[in-house]
Amino acid sequence: MEEVWITGMGLVTSIGNDRGTVTRNLLELRHGIERHPELQGEDSPVKIAGTIKEFEVSSPDPEDWEYPEKYRVPRAVLRSFSPHVLYAWCSLSQAIEDASLSEEDLHDPDAGLYTSSGGSMRSIHKHFEKMDQRGVMACNPLAIVASIAGTLTFNLVAALGIRGSSTGLVSACASSGHALGMALDEIRLGRQKRMLVVGAEDCNFESIVPFCGMRALSLDTDPDRASRPFDKTRNGFVGTGGAVSLVLETKSEAQRRGAQPYAKFIGWGQGSDGHNVAISHPEGRGLKRAMTQALADAG
Structure with a gap:
């Protein structure tokens, strides 16, 4: 079986928007957590988040968004974006450049794209709000493709001219892991020679605060203390x-x-744990199986 290589990488994160910055901040143990402007109201029990710097995407109109000029998106493409699709566009642009891929490489039927995302809760909320207020015929005709979980796939495949296999994976926190693994299998099976894989999520009130209802978010207001997963x-x-x-x-x-x-x-x-819709099995049953399978797969 032929080896599969990782040849390109792109990042838009709370600790940097390029590989060099992210690497440096990781080595220096720096986090990107701070007070999030959208979380300061009384309706938000949590006040901090890992914010995405250099991006201002709070407006419901994508044409009002601000982001690094080097990633300029054509207006006709941008109008069906949600915030996380813009993040994905920017990170994927980095990865394509990093791997030195040409337009011909992207348009090759042997090159595919797998994505992972839960869609945009904000976009769905805004579109339903407008539909309730003004009627469905007054809504943006691109509302569906700009908001549901498949929006990442729809937009990127069309914008980049991808002709190979494409799909979107939605499995909560495991989504990007599934996208990577299934992309690997697609290459191993000989169906594709190259796969682009991207995972992205919004970073706003609607995507963060619902987790408060699960009592899953830290309510600590100190950015330096809130994230401590291995602390008792x-x-x-x-x-x-x-x-x-x-x-x-x-x-x-x-x-x-x-x-x-x-x-x-x-x-x-x-x-899979086969245990609970939100809580892992106490003995890590599914995690153990996943890791055991990965080791066996790697030989």
Whole structure:
């Protein structure tokens, strides 16, 4: 079985919007958590989040958004974006450039795209609100493709001219892991030579605050203390958003182009707890199976 290499990477995160900045902040143990402007009202029990810097996407109109000029999105493309699709566009642009992929490479039927996202709660809320107030015929005709979970796939496949296999994975926190693993399998099965994989989520009131209802978020207001998952006094996680993109391709395809790998992708696995809709099995039953499968897959 031919090796699969990771040849490109792109990031839009709370600790940086490029590989160099993210790497530096990780090595220096810096976090990107701060008070989120949208979480300061009385209707938000949580006040902090891992905010995405250099992006202002609070307006319901994408044409009012502010983001780095180098990622300029054509108006006709931008109008069907949700915030996380913009994050994905920017991270995927980085990964494509990092892997030195040409337009011809992207349009090759042997190149596909797998995405992972839960869609945009904000966009869905805004579109329903407008429909209730003004009637369905006054709504944006692109409301559906701009908001449901498939929006990442719809928009990126169309904008980049992807002709290979494409789909969107929605499995909560496991979504990007599933997208990567299934992209690996797609290459191993000989169906594709290259796969772009991107995971993205909004970072706003509607995407973060609902987790308060599960009592899952930390209510700590100190950005330096709130996220401490391995501390016995931990009291929840801290919400964030952003996007990460990777380019996967066969060793022979990468070598043909003179691309250098970050790593070889040698195995993955998955499993289910069959226990609770929101809480992991106390003995980590599904986690154990997933890791065991990954090790076996890697040989």
